[in-house]
Amino acid sequence: MTGGGVVCLLSKTASYHSWTSNMAPKDPLLGTLKLCVLNLQSNGEMVSDTNPHLASCCQLLELVLRKGLQQPVLSLVHRDYWQCFEQLTHHDTCGRLSALSLIVEQTRVCRKLLSAQGRGRYLLRLALSRKALPQFITHLLHTPRVLEWYSPAMSILRNEEFVEPFMSLLLVLSHMEFKLDMENCSFLDESWLLPVCETYEVVPCREVGMVLRYLSGRVFVLDLMPGSQAHVDNFISPGDIIDEINGTSLRNSKNGQAGVLLSRLKGCPLSIGVLRLRAQDGTVYLPLIKLLQTLRMEDPTLQIGPAPSQQSATKDQRNSPSQCLKEGRIVYIVQFLGKANVMLGGKEVLQHAITQVLQKNLPSKEVLLDMKETHLTCTERNSKSELFQHHYPEISCVGRFGQGDYTIFAFCVAGSPETPQSTGFCCMALRASTIKECRIGEEQLCTLYTRNS
Template sequence: MILRKGIKQPVLGFKRRDYWHWIEQLPHQVTHRSMTRLSIMIEKTNSCEKVLRVQGRGRYFLRQALNGKLLAVTIQQLVRSPRLLEWYDPVTSILGNEDFLEPFLSMMLVVTEMSFSLDEQNSSFLDESWQLPVCLTYETVPCRELGMVLRYLDGRIFIIDLLPQSQAEVDEVVLVGDVIDEINGFSLRNACNGQAGTVLQKLKGKPLSFQIIRWKWHDGGLYKPLLPYLKVIQEQIPNFQLQHKHGHKEENVGRILQGGRLLYNLRYLGQVNVGKHGGKEVLDHGIPMVLDKHLPPQEVLFDVKETEVLVQQKISSKQVLFHYSYTDISCVGRRLDSNNLFAFCIVASPETPEHSSFDCLVFQSNSEEESEEIVRRIAVGFKHTEWFV
């Protein structure tokens, strides 16, 4: 790497120099007005809880500098500081050689004209690798027990099991082998034993948002920097196995990933008013009433969230068509003679319940299994929201 090439190492001393060491000294060596933004970026790097080593801090800073178009400014400030520039050998380095420095700086100015949008939050493995893991967000309701069995290993929190019928298993977001990176913005990098439980206790009764590092990489294989950790876990727990898919999902056919969530790709067939009663028995005639209208199916993305059901258009701007909390839904189910169809009833006018009636909304899924899965997840939503609403 150019920034590391040719750095002179001290003859005596245990601290090995890296490019981050001179970068963090720039605010003390240079007083140029362009240092303001750079100083803020350096301070942000030093305060980042997710990078612990010099190598990680350097990588984190470079990603920020690309996003903020400050990479060329960083090199220019180095040039303005002869004391720091002396760190580079003029023979073996690029930055310490005048003939090479000028074209390199010109190239950095060209890079400054480019726009980068690098994920700065996904930084917990920059100490080990430039290769970043797959990250996703797991949002869930406050509940008595999430059902994730955790193992702490070298400052990382691994999910080593999911309890049957627990909230975490039902939500079908995390997999055994994943790493918990954050809870509601609290970084758990370099976590000590029991720290996740302490954070959860402070957040008792509040909705939870987990940042999860997936054990699988983009190609479906193992994310390589996790291998040393997983080997240790396998030695400690001989029957430990990585979870490749969720128990109720044979394949994610017809699913779309959006914002770290898998959404169902369905067809909305329409809705009909079924009168003053919203029990599950009305579905038997509500579904045929919608089908008899012969309305054109509408492609939608269907999200069974932790506290609500959200439906948005698949095309155009993904406009939200409607969303209903579980307290607004009176029943959910499907007819046995229409395997791919399911429906749920909602209160037509929740603001005036004494005069309200119920609407039946009908959807077509891609398979009988998918239809069953959606109905089951909505039904579980009733169960897990009932006690805290």
């Protein structure tokens, strides 16, 4: 499903240790990571934060680095891969890791990061930007005191069959150009998805005039005072977050800190870093949904207007949301097109299986696709009746339709529901409302089934 461009992409990277031919197919993480790297390359020479495959690639790297990482006995501290990278510099007695030490130190002093997860993610992004990720893993492999934290039975890093193709993939990534905004890191503690981050330069001639609310260590804008600088310039909206002022981070700030800082700088030029309420596509940035619900519970009068792109939407579009919340999880609203039985369960059969489903011309059903930690369920939206439920190890492949309708994605599960004794597979086909939502749904499902396989 990657299209005709795969051949030329493979030829470009053939010189890097022949990584595609050496790739061991037995570990699904490596196979998925390989496809993700190819997708990164297909979008051009420069990889920026707007690349739709970047977050998935980083998440897969994270899963590899966490796989088989053992927790210390009799310790209350949860060990993550950040501690592994941090320990590498502690064991460097000859000064060989100076460039890597700078990356670790820059990560350690970043005030916008509060957890080991956030620091690990920041370090991965920084290492990609500086082409240093292969060096980090090489030194980890040659540092026994750190490597022994990984289980020989589970870790890719301690498996001779897998570590070579993994290193080859890292080498391919190191030959790519990454241009990432390292200042946009305040949500890495929670998510690989980054908000829209913008900086505004203003020279206020009057009060800036923002009503602020501090919640979970973040400074939200609740309202703009009429006639104030913020209201006149319209550079910020209710629901946005003030991330920093003149280089001072407001992450985990105390009540009143932003107001004190603005008062101190009154009349001076201001550089205000803003994290937008809405993502690039106009939808609410997902990690903010719970916080916004809390804000609305405290202040029911809080008005957060629709995004400009949504103001011109048709009535049908406004009445057909693509996501909803259920028990704090994002549940996808999609169309279930049907299913088809196939003999094989590999990704190569999806095109044929989806075509089979479409040829049946059955009426589609609006369903809620709930992707939980261990399994997924598909429930008819109106009747609430469950159509199917599958644990992720039952899934053999996930992919999108590559023939005209790019809003369709599908997955195969072992065993046909109609014929339980069958040794074949069943393909489930679904349609999202947009191409972007189709890609997001496919990648989310692919990540979950890979993690649980």
